[in-house]
Amino acid sequence: MPTSDQKTDIPRVPLQTPMFNEDVNADGTLTRTLSRTWIIFFERIWKQNKATNTVTTDSGDKFDRYVFGLGVGANIAVGSSATPKITCERKTQLTHWRITANTAPTGSSIIVDIKKNGVSIFPAGTANEVVLPATLLKAQGTTFVAAKTICNVGDELLPDVIQVGSTIPGFRIQIQLVGLVVP
Numbered sequence: 001m002p003t004s005d006q007k008t009d010i011p012r013v014p015l016q017t018p019m020f021n022e023d024v025n026a027d028g029t030l031t032r033t034l035s036r037t038w039i040i041f042f043e044r045i046w047k048q049n050k051a052t053n054t055v056t057t058d059s060g061d062k063f064d065r066y067v068f069g070l071g072v073g074a075n076i077a078v079g080s081s082a083t084p085k086i087t088c089e090r091k092t093q094l095t096h097w098r099i100t101a102n103t104a105p106t107g108s109s110i111i112v113d114i115k116k117n118g119v120s121i122f123p124a125g126t127a128n129e130v131v132l133p134a135t136l137l138k139a140q141g142t143t144f145v146a147a148k149t150i151c152n153v154g155d156e157l158l159p160d161v162i163q164v165g166s167t168i169p170g171f172r173i174q175i176q177l178v179g180l181v182v183p
Contacts, residue, residue: 092179102172105165
């Protein structure tokens, strides 16, 4: 059962890894003997349901960063159930988005719509959504529907994957929405 770090409330996932002693016998065969088991804890940061951090610029502006992890344990897939919703904790005005991948999509682009309370924050047409072009590892953009850029306390943000790479879907995708904290 996952435990929690008391300081950060980040869920920890234990993974059990066997360790073997290997011996080559006189006849050339290999013998493996289980010697011990390690338990490793990995942080599941992609399961957080709040802004991961706030950044303050030299001019004093504060920005919240909302981070979604898609295709973390497997290739990215079409649909909106790949990651939990993020609930906005304070009023922010979305300014831009970034998308990065450990494994780039090939054959076609990854296209992701971001919905606020079930409604797209982008103008009509997939060219305006979060797009990671085929073979690229990162992209960014600033196009939003002006009236939908304000996230109020309690608004829910959820990515909806519209398209993935046709040859290689893409793996370990991270989408960041950045918003200026509105006083």
